[in-house]
Amino acid sequence: MQKSLKILMPNDVTRSTEPFAMSVYGVLQIIYRSDLGVTNIPLDLVAYHLGYKLPLEHRTKSKIIDALECLDELGYIKKSDEQYLVDTSNIYTTSGYELCSVEIFRKLMDRPDLLKHYLTIKRGLIDGKCKYSIPYFAKIEETSTRTINRRNKELEDMRLIIVYQDGYKDGRSNNVYTLYSEEQAEKKRANYSDLNRSVSARYNAFVKNPGKYSPLQKKTLRQEVEQYNERNPARIKDMSVFD
Numbered sequence: 605m606q607k608s609l610k611i612l613m614p615n616d617v618t619r620s621t622e623p624f625a626m627s628v629y630g631v632l633q634i635i636y637r638s639d640l641g642v643t644n645i646p647l648d649l650v651a652y653h654l655g656y657k658l659p660l661e662h663r664t665k666s667k668i669i670d671a672l673e674c675l676d677e678l679g680y681i682k683k684s685d686e687q688y689l690v691d692t693s694n695i696y697t698t699s700g701y702e703l704c705s706v707e708i709f710r711k712l713m714d715r716p717d718l719l720k721h722y723l724t725i726k727r728g729l730i731d732g733k734c735k736y737s738i739p740y741f742a743k744i745e746e747t748s749t750r751t752i753n754r755r756n757k758e759l760e761d762m763r764l765i766i767v768y769q770d771g772y773k774d775g776r777s778n779n780v781y782t783l784y785s786e787e788q789a790e791k792k793r794a795n796y797s798d799l800n801r802s803v804s805a806r807y808n809a810f811v812k813n814p815g816k817y818s819p820l821q822k823k824t825l826r827q828e829v830e831q832y833n834e835r836n837p838a839r840i841k842d843m844s845v846f847d
Contacts, residue, residue, distance in 0.1 A: 610703045610704070610705060610706070611630045611633055611634075611703070611704050611705070611706060611709040612633065612694075612695070612696070612697065612698065612701040612702075612703060613626055613629065613630065613701060613702040613703070613704070613723060614629075614678070614680070614694070614700070614701055614702075615700055615701070615702065615727075616678055617629055617675070617678065617680070618702055618720055618723050618724075620674055620678070621674075622670060622671055622674035623716035623717060623719075623720055624667060624668075624670070624671040624716050625671040625672075625674040625675055625678075625716075626716050626719055626720065626723075627654065627671070627713040627714065627716050627719065628650060628654070628668060628671040628672060628675065629675055629680060630709045630713055631650055631653045631654055631713065632645060632650065632675075632681065632688070632690050633695055634653060634706065634709075635649060635650070635653055636690055636692065636695060637695075643689055643690045643692055644684075644687045644688070644689055645687065645688045645689075645690060646686055646687055646688075647660075647665070647668065647669070647672070647686045647687075647688070648660070648686075650668060650672070650688070651664070651665070651668055654668070654713065654714070655713075655714065656668075672688055676688075679691065680694055702723040702726060702727055703726070704719075704722065704723065704726070708722070708764060711762060711764070712764075717747075717755065718755055718758055718759060720745060721741070721745060721752070721755040721756075721759065722759060722764060722765065724736070724741065724744065724745060725759075725765055725781045725783075726783070728781070729781075729782075729783075732782055732783075733780050733781065733782055734780070734781040734782070735778065735779070735780055735781075736779075736781070737778075737779070738752050738753065738779065756779075763784045764783070764784050765781055765782065765783060765784055766781070766782050766783075766784055766785075766788045766789060766792050767779055767780070767781055768780055768782075768791070768792040768796065769796075769799060796835060800832060800835070800836065803825075803828050803829060803831075803832045804832075804841075806825055806828075807825065807829055807832075807841055810822075810825055810845065811845055814845070822846060825846075826843070826846045829841050829843065829846075830843070
């Protein structure tokens with residue numbers, strides 16, 4: 605039976621303080637499968653599959669070695685000189701592992717920050733949806749909310765995920781994440797069409813009678829209109845009405 609062409613990423617590797625270890629571990633799996641099961645893998649072969657030109661610059665070599673040493677400490681490989689013995693018992697294990705296709709891994713392997721974010725979204729999927737908040741992503745990925753928003757946009761631009769909003773609860777919108785598909789993309793377009801109409805109606809009502817709105821309602825609507833303007837750069841609404 606043909607074995608699955610998936611990259612299996614252990615949870616402790618995705619949560620490691622050495623993010624590049626994810627990229628290196630995925631490449632070790634690709635080498636193991638493509639080179640007739642070779643398990644003693646030289647450093648230069650790892651670098652080649654990562655897309656680096658040989659001979660390696662000192663900085664690049666140190667970066668790869670740091671990642672390999674991290675994997676050694678976690679018990680997934682054993683180092684001997686500049687050869688690395690892969691523990692093949694882990695290669696096809698599925699329990700407690702994050703999965704992604706080889707195609708997606710190759711797109712993200714030179715951006716371990718995006719790979720980590722993608723796998724975090726996958727880990728949070730319940731019935732095909734991840735509802736982690738931006739602050740929660742920032743906490744577990746140890747970064748800022750601004751960086752999470754940037755990573756969301758990059759993954760969306762690469763057509764790997766779709767981020768949409770599930771409506772309004774207590775005056776706030778909530779992000780929902782799904783993996784990209786044409787069907788989900790169409791749902792997002794429909795969702796944002798309804799959302800745009802809702803924001804426009806409430807914006808127009810505010811312009812006519814701003815005195816009816818409490819400070820919290822005004823702040824919430826302002827945030828929603830800012831998001832509207834980001835989604836609709838050709839139909840920017842005047843933010844000065846909130847000043």
